[in-house]
Amino acid sequence: MSIIIIPTWLILLSGFGQIFTALIYPYIRHRVFDWYNDVKQLKPLNQEIAKTYGRYIQGLNFGFGLIAILLPHDLQNGKALAIALTGLIAMYWIGKVATQIAYYPMYDIPKKQLFKWGGYGMNLLFVLFAVVNAALVYVNLKQYFEI
Template sequence: MNFQIPDGLWIAAGTGQIFTAMIYPYIRHQVFDWYNDVKQLKPLNQEIAKTYGRYIQGLNFSFGIITIFLREDLQQNTRLAFAVTALIAAYWVGKVATQIAYYPMYEIPQKIHFKIGSYFMNALFLLFASVFTGLLVLKLNTLLS
C-alpha cells in the first residue's frame, strides 16, 4: 500500500503549527495572565519558565517549517524521516494527552472568543497529532511489510 498524506493536509498542519507559535505569547498574556504569575517566582525560576516557553514556541514554529518545506522528505522511508516523524508525533500526542488530563481542571476566561479559541486550538492539536501519528503508522506498516 503506497498511501500518501495529501499536500493540503501537510500545509494545514504546518501552517497551524506556525500559527500556534505566533499566537502563543497572546494566549499566555491575555488568556492565562501568565506573566503576572511568573513574576511571583524567584528570578532564576522566572528565567527557566520563560526559557521553556520559548522552547515550546520555537519547537512549534520549527515543526511547522519542517512540515511545510520538508513534507516530501518526511514521507520517505529513511531512518531520519522516521525519527523526525516519531519526534513530532510524540510531541503533539503528548500535548493532546496533557490537554485532556490536566487542563480541564483550570478555568479559561468565559469570553466568547476565548472559548471559541480553545476549541480551535484543541482541534489544531488533534490535527497535528493525527497527521504525524498517521504518518508514523504508515511508516511502521511499510517497515513491517
C-alpha cells in the same frame, strides 16, 4: 505493497497550523492566562526557567511547522530519519493532547466567547497535528519495513 500517501495539503495545513500556534502563543499567555503576572511571583531564576521553557515550546511549534511546510515529501519517504522525526513530532503533539485532556479542564479560563471558541479551535489543531504526524509515522514504518 501499496504505498499510502498522506496528502501534501494536509501536511502543509498541519505545518501552517503549527506556525500559527507558535505565533499566537504569546497572546494566549498574556491575554488568556495572565502568565506574565504569575511568573513575576517566582524567584528570579525560576522566572527565567519558565520563560525559557515557554520559548522552547514556541520554537518547537514553529520549527515543526517549518519542516512540514518546506519538506512535506521528505516527511513520508520511508527513511529512518523520516520515522525518527515524525515520531518525535507525533509524540510531542500526542503528549500535548493528553496533557490538555488530563489537566487543563481543572483550571478556570476566562469566560469570554473568543477564549472559549479559541480553546476549541486550538484543541482541534493539536489533535490534527497529532493525527497527521502519527499517520506519517505509520506510512514511514510501512515503507521502511516494506509491509
